[in-house]
Amino acid sequence: MRITRLNSKQTETKAEAVDLRLLDPLIEKNKAKKGNLIPLLQGAQDLYGYIPREVFGKLSDECGISLSDMFGVATFYAQFRLQPVGKHIIKVCHGTACHVQNAKEISEAIEESLRIKDGETTEDRFYTLESVACLGCCSLAPVMMIGDQTYGKLTGNEAVKIIKNIKLSENN
């Protein structure tokens, strides 16, 4: 069932101050629309990278949506995150085409290199590792996506190399 995702081990993170004022334009735009809950949550996640606890409170107060409804929706859809994530999210595809072409090797190589498990974030908050189902580039399987960039026909070593290079290029 979908809720099982919540049980996965989350990396503990220190609470950071969340600037709730950022939400105002979003609320203004969506407040009166029907069916606005998902766009509100999507908008909030775009702002903060995840949906901080305080945001639920503010959205609930100002848009009149009950907290339980919001939490129900936020935990139903795979897109929503309740924990902060790293600067880059590595999405390793585990769709059918990638699965039969050894996507497991890609995930394992990355897990080993970054010392995190699926769903976790590195200590320096640079990378979060996620597995997803099909990025629509099945002809290039196995595939992973970092930001908007898709990488295909990977091996474990290549995937690790790409990740190291991104980190290197940003540290310089």
Place this chain on the structure above:
Amino acid sequence: MITTVTVGLGSCGIAAGAGKTFEKIKAMKEQENLPFELQKTSCIGMCYREPLVEITDDTGTYIYGDVNEDRAVEVIEKHINQHDPIREYIVYTDLFEAAENDFIQSQVKIVLRNCGYIDPESITDYEQRHGYTAMKTIVMEKLSREDVIKTILDSGLRGRGGGGFPTGMKWKFANASKSEQKYVICNADEGDPGAFMDRSVLEGDPHSVLEGMIIAAYAIEATGGVIYCRAEYPLAIKRLNIAIKQAHENGYLGKNSFGIRGWDFDIYIKEGAGAFVCGEETALIASIEGERGMPRKRPPFPAVSGLWKNPTNINNVETYANVPWIILNGSAAYAKYGTEKSKGTKVFALAGKIRRSGLVEVPMGMTIKDVIFKLGGGIKNNKRFKAVQLGGPSGGCIPEYLSDTIVDYDSVNATGAIMGSGGMVVMDETTCMVDVAKFFLDFTRKESCGKCTFCRVGTMRMLEILERITNGKGQETDIERLEELAYQIKDNSLCGLGQTAPNPVLTTIRYFRDEYEAHIGHKKCPAKVCRPLLTYTVDEEKCTGCMVCLKNCPAKAITGERKKLHLINQDLCTKCGVCFSKCKFESIVLT
């Protein structure tokens, strides 16, 4: 005639590096002031040869394959500057027998009529290839709603989202429901992991989907349209947004659409939030309404009470893309293709262990074997073809000996699989069928919305049994238990997700029972995929004594000295597979 150079910039092309190729060619053109026009298009289906660059000059059309930056320089130098096409890089041309000619020539392109031929961000390109002529004809010839519905009915078009329900019937029902507000929805959630037909159509020809929706809206008197598109397809969403804006500017959407007084039809995009079950139509509607995507009981069907409780027609991307062609060419022209009960063409996304993995459109009635071998070029690396998976998590695996099955709804259903939306994942002898069944069940278990007990708990129990089988702890009665659970889940679930979730297990048991038995009885995985069932040993001939496996073994199960044969202590080995993947000399043997 002016020479054109066109780069394919679909998601698959971009992932293969087409963006860089495009920039390179652009830079060359600007620096040297070269005499050609540089254009963009989307995926033509040959994903396995991306990046693709098409050159059209006085002599004809040539498509070059695998054009990375270096090759781009070479091709432009030779072909444009010296008028000397490089034959060995050309994958398709109508001038001589190129490597992939048969791939294009054995297809019938109706849905994909424009994909790879037009710039998807240009409405003029679309209109030059009869775009929006279908809707204009309807308006000019004053065709009634009933006329349009009759044409679609007569064409025999059936829904391409998986169910195969006659589209004309659906429209008829929606038209019969009276209401101030009515909606058309385009299902672009494409949840089947391993399928990418809808993505390619949206990225390559977004206007054809819009036009199909507009025609449907006209036929049922809809006032609003929604495209529910998965968020994993950012390029498709971008191009749809551009297309909607252009359609507005041309008066095709918005106030008095197509000049029809009082018809203010508009379309907006709703991004999905990542839930497979939202592909199911009632869950999709709940999701648009901003709720958890939980399916509702039918009836009432959406045609009677759908979005915001108003009559709603919901069709798949590919279904809509067929519509303008049918209106323009007539129902008879469409029904000419296909079999008695499945008319027209079907787009398939070929993936997995197949040589040419990409997108093909074939007339219904072609055999699966022809799709895989004639179009798909057979199996990669000369391996043996074992099975093909159709229909994703709701479908099943069709074994090699049934590959003469033809693609039409009824023939595929007879095998226990379903036609589905068109994902075809090809498997060879190195794919373990128990592992595949486990993969799908793990998927449906995670994606079950949790409403029905049998779907929520039953899939979990089935998964546990499959896990134990693949871990070497299978029990004698496990196959029977799986079957019993499967039928209970099918019978006691509300929506299609639960009703079909056991299909991958049932079809693999039906056709590959021996593999299940090998796992359970002999504790062996014939395809050598399930690690706990494998034994790792060192090949004495091949081992060079390089110490790599020894150093990497987390269980310290390997002993040996430099340049001497290494040994694996079977009592310590945890079967993690690290030695196998680290060894550069292929000297770790799996048995």
